[in-house]
Ligand SMILES: Nc1ncnc2c1ncn2[C@@H]1O[C@H](COP(=O)(O)OP(=O)(O)OP(=O)(O)O)[C@@H](O)[C@H]1O
């Protein structure tokens with residue numbers, strides 16, 4: 001089982017988009033997948049409610065809620081016995097205690113970041129907190145960055161790339177800025193489940209991300225990255 005937590009204290013950077021798209025991608029490959037929602041905005045939980053029953057199922061846990069009356073927290077948090085992926089969506093503004101709990105549970109923390117100065121600064125603060133907690137717990141949870149809403153070669157993207165280079169944390173996916181993510185979100189789908197041809201090319205992004213999660217958690221070399229793109233294309 002692989003437990004992946006999508007975290008960044010900065011709001012609106014794409015945590016829910018990544019959690020839901022990764023969950024639907026894993027499920028569509030036939031893997032038993034669970035999606036935990038720790039955000040009381042309940043965006044992932046709502047997405048799951050909108051998900052058509054004809055689509056590969058995902059086991060949802062509204063972890064932000066207290067256990068239903070007469071049940072225990074353990075009962076609420078149970079997952080199917082053959083679960084392969086546990087994906088966790090987390091709220092904006094999470095504090096050190098939340099970070100500590102999620103880090104303790106996860107094998108990998110995916111950190112979405114947008115190409116904007118405000119997001120870069122907030123993400124730097126968040127990563128500092130993450131490393132503090134990580135050190136305190138001596139827990140070797142893997143950290144990985146996912147850049148979101150990137151448009152090729154804008155000044156903001158260049159600034160983001162410079163920031164990431166200094167961090168020494170691998171970038172494991174680059175998510176395109178497209179309205180298909182917005183429409184998929186409204187239908188309980190992942191972008192790869194959309195019928196538009198233009199949306200289908202984004203399947204590669206999720207295939208690459210899952211490949212990295214499974215095979216190469218130390219990060220890709222440039223050569224591996226290019227080769228992988230050739231293989232998946
Ligand atoms: N790559 C993208 N292209 C276009 N729109 C996107 C993309 N990623 C996210 N969005 C849109 O941006 C908004 C914020 O994204 P999302 O809800 O995933 O962020 P979040 O980090 O979960 O936010 P919050 O901190 O409020 O939980 C949503 O409307 C989403 O559909």
Ligand SMILES: [Mg+2]
Pocket residue numbers: 015016017039043089090
């Ligand atoms: Mg969210």
